[in-house]
Amino acid sequence: MKKFSRFIGLLFLISFLFSCNTYNIRIEKALQSIQAQDIKQHDSILASDAFMGRKPFTKGEGKTIHYLKNAFEKLGLKPANHGSYFQDVPMVELKANPSKKMKIVTKNGPLNLRYLDEYVATTRRMVEKVEVKHSPMVFVGYGIVAPEYHWNDYKNLDVKGKTVIMLVNDPGYVLHDTTLFKGKTMTYYGRWTYKYEEAARQGAKGVVVIHETGPAGYPWTVLRNGAQNASLLLRAKDKNLSRCAFEGWVTTDAARKLFAKAGLDYNKLSAAALKPDFQAVPLNTTVSLEINSQLRYDTSHNVMAMLPGGERADECVIYTAHWDHFGIGPKINGDSIYNGGDDNGYPLACLLETAKAFSKLDFKPKRTIVFLAVTAEEEGLLGSEYYVTHPVFPLNKTVADINYELFIPMGKMKDVTITGYGQSDLDDEVKTLAKAQGRYVVEEPHPENGMYFRSDHFSFAKYGVPSLFCKGWTESATKGKAWTAAHVNDYWKHHYHQPSDEYHSTDDAAGLVQDTRLFVRLGLNLAQQKDFPNWKPGSEFKARRDKMMQEVH
Ligand SMILES: [Zn+2]
Known part of the structure; x- marks a missing residue:
């Protein structure tokens, strides 16, 4: 009897390991669909002069939001706003x-x-x-x-x-x-x-x-x-x-x-x-x-698509990236189109690649996955603020927001730099996933500048939903820390919010592939589990989350 139960136990263990393994292989297949050339292809279009700097209320908005909608549609993803890929965002100038x-x-x-x-x-x-x-x-x-x-x-x-x-x-x-x-x-x-x-x-x-x-x-x-x-x-x-x-x-x-x-x-x-x-x-x-x-009154648009969950479709994990930038403005060095190649063309491209990877899965994640491209981030996080105050999925059923913001292509990276490090349980998940990629997690070095409050994950944080803002930012795998710091500095000084923030055919997007794959793994883990991650004790956002989670689900 004892021997027999041991045998059954062993059988369970083998089949468990086997299913883990096949599960991993199935995910790996989807992850492999994320490719540098595809990320670059999206950015070369989104950051091209034809998109006129993607400013809300301009022709550039129309081009951008239709490009995103078409991309989501092609991947077979469903419209996420009650049958529509768009969410109207009424604004005032x-x-x-x-x-x-x-x-x-x-x-x-x-x-x-x-x-x-x-x-x-x-x-x-x-x-x-x-x-x-x-x-x-x-x-x-x-x-x-x-x-x-x-x-x-x-x-x-x-x-x-x-x-x-x-x-x-x-x-x-x-x-x-x-x-x-x-x-x-x-x-x-x-x-x-x-x-x-x-x-x-x-x-x-x-x-x-x-x-x-x-x-x-x-x-x-x-x-x-x-x-x-x-x-x-x-x-x-x-x-x-x-x-x-x-x-x-x-x-x-x-x-x-x-x-x-x-x-x-x-x-x-x-x-x-x-x-x-x-x-x-x-x-x-x-x-x-x-x-x-x-x-002056006008309406801009968030773009949203989803992969409905297989078991708990009413609960969701949200990915965000802002689609807007500054449009056409004052000339600098003879150029007046603020293309926003890195801010936020590449992150948008990575959002689309994330959507692609999820669409390649041969099983349905248990929770719904939402892909949300928001408007008017540059004007004060308006599109994301509008979403969290008019959410399609109640915020107490929204597991987390994973945000893509300002990705600079610097080749393969050794680090994952977290802005707002220590705020939420999500950091622990990122640590595990980074390690599996042979990377390490590091805190963004200037938390006194309040960068944490300056992108769309913050709209979610402010309303209590755990959110994450991270990327490879500190150590290039081949060129080291000093080169990376100099490169980032050069970006802040000479390209940030300037017409020269552009797509280049020579860009090395290998690091963005790493980040995107990590984000897919993270979102998938969150979609498969029953738990809701929370803010860590001492976080200024925890009280709000605790309160909403006590409300009847
Ligand atoms: Zn940005």
């Missing part, structure tokens, strides 16, 4: 013209801040005019409410109708203290977008962030230039009247002048703001300003 001066009245007399030199401001309110008259100003430290860090800059405070002014980034960054927030890694609380959102939740009339180059991650000129462009916004039912009437920045010098005029010590108050017991301080000062806006 808003050109804000703020008053030349921000007028401040202190108990020691008036102070006018000059537009562009000392202050910038815009509004998200979709109305032709916003007017702020004598709104009392309050210094709210960092303007953060973070329960998981036991931090609340708005405690014992009512800011309704008032204008809040605050420091950029978070206290952990400033002190480089790892016991405060996440040390020098910027948390979402450090990002200006969060600060604006929180001020609106608190009912403030206006919100002003004090700019500092180091903690902001960019110089004043970036804000100055950005302020003069029209911005795209998602159309909102309430016309964004729930947002502050104005959202702005002032230079550090302007802030110092303002505090001095109000009879307050800027250094002392900024230092006090680094402590959790900080109490907001009224400046006994008022601010007035006016913004006249021109509005």
Whole structure:
């Protein structure tokens, strides 16, 4: 009897290993369909001049979204938005013209801040005019409410109708203290977008962030230039009247002048703001300003296809890549077409290759796989934000988002660099898969710059869905780390968001093949398992995920 059961056990083991093996062979076959020449072929078209830089609302949009739809259709993938490959994304183009001066009245007399030199401001309110008259100003430290860090800059405070002014980034960054927030890694609380959102939740009339180059991650000129462009916004039912009437920045010098005029010590108050017991301080000062806006309404599109799941089709794994770029703009070195070869032509190509690999599987993954090419990432992650606020699959049934962003072809890579390393359980899966490819996982080296908040995976994170942003970025297999760093640096300096970010027939896309295969393995693993990965303890997104997962499935 004992011998017999041992024999049965052995038989099970053999058949198990055999089926594992055949399972692996079947996946390997699909993975082999991902080829460098096919990735390059897609990029050579998507980043060609004929696609005119893929700007939303232009002919370039029409070409791009039809190219993607046709590619998905050809692979036999189903439309993912209730029978359609497209999701309408209604937007508004808003050109804000703020008053030349921000007028401040202190108990020691008036102070006018000059537009562009000392202050910038815009509004998200979709109305032709916003007017702020004598709104009392309050210094709210960092303007953060973070329960998981036991931090609340708005405690014992009512800011309704008032204008809040605050420091950029978070206290952990400033002190480089790892016991405060996440040390020098910027948390979402450090990002200006969060600060604006929180001020609106608190009912403030206006919100002003004090700019500092180091903690902001960019110089004043970036804000100055950005302020003069029209911005795209998602159309909102309430016309964004729930947002502050104005959202702005002032230079550090302007802030110092303002505090001095109000009879307050800027250094002392900024230092006090680094402590959790900080109490907001009224400046006994008022601010007035006016913004006249021109509005234009139009609709752009996300493109989405799916491979319906075989067992739990109501649950899904999402792959994202933004399809948009800057279109035709100011000439640089005689070229005016912003082709976006690496940003985001190659990632889009890899999204299509991912879709191809899944379509080659001879079995159905248990969960549904969604391929989502989003619009208007360059304008502030709008397409992905629209999707997560209008999801086709409920977010508590969305297992994860795997995002493709800015792939530079640098040949085979030894690393997988994760931006936002340590945020979620997905990192552990990536580690295992990278190892199987003979690669290692490394943390993106400048988490203080907040790159984590600047691509579409973040829209998913913000709404609680675990998401991943990674790629080979640190060590070329043949040229080493120094060459890779220099190459990436050269890209940031000379090609990023410039017409010279183009496709080249000499590009070596072998590293993109590695990344894409890893992404397919990851998505497939997630599709086959029953679990839902989560954010790690301490992540600012965990509370939201925990809450939605408790809701009835
Ligand atoms: Zn991009």
